[in-house]
Amino acid sequence: MDGAAFKAALNKLGYTQTSFAREFRVKLRTVQNWARIGPPEHVQAFIGAMLRQHILSPETQTWASDSEALADCSDAMYASVHSLFLKSVRAGWPREVVAATMNLLVERALAKKS
Incomplete structure (x- = not known):
């Protein structure tokens, strides 16, 4: 996972770099570095698990049935x-x-x- 993929994953999960750093008690500068060069393997695994468990928001609130x-x-x-x-x-x-x-x-x- 490179920096762009990390940023995309954060976005999909509803996090900003700041909110991710705050929630998981990581220094903001560290998260900013991950957004630039990609996170370490253990963080990639954690993000991957979060993405697999993520529940998508509905694209609409109106359905035909x-x-x-x-x-x-x-x-x-x-x-x-x-x-x-x-x-x-x-x-x-x-x-x-x-x-x-x-x-x-x-x-x-x-x-x-x-």
Whole structure:
């Protein structure tokens, strides 16, 4: 990952160089250097993981049908939810228990008032 790719990744994730430095407690000058010459390998791996888990914002708030809205949201969330499911199963939790737990968490989230 070169500097341009690092800047593009920050932008996709919604960070400025300053906000990234602040959130991850890295000196701003260090982040500026990464934006110029590219980050070290461990930061590249971290950014890559963040990009894989990133949920895209909707391109629109208007869909022709509910099924289109569900399909768009499903595409945006799939990598994160699937990764969480696989991690739980690999840790030894039965698939059915993981699925039921995810449903319970969604119900709890919907029950909370914003």
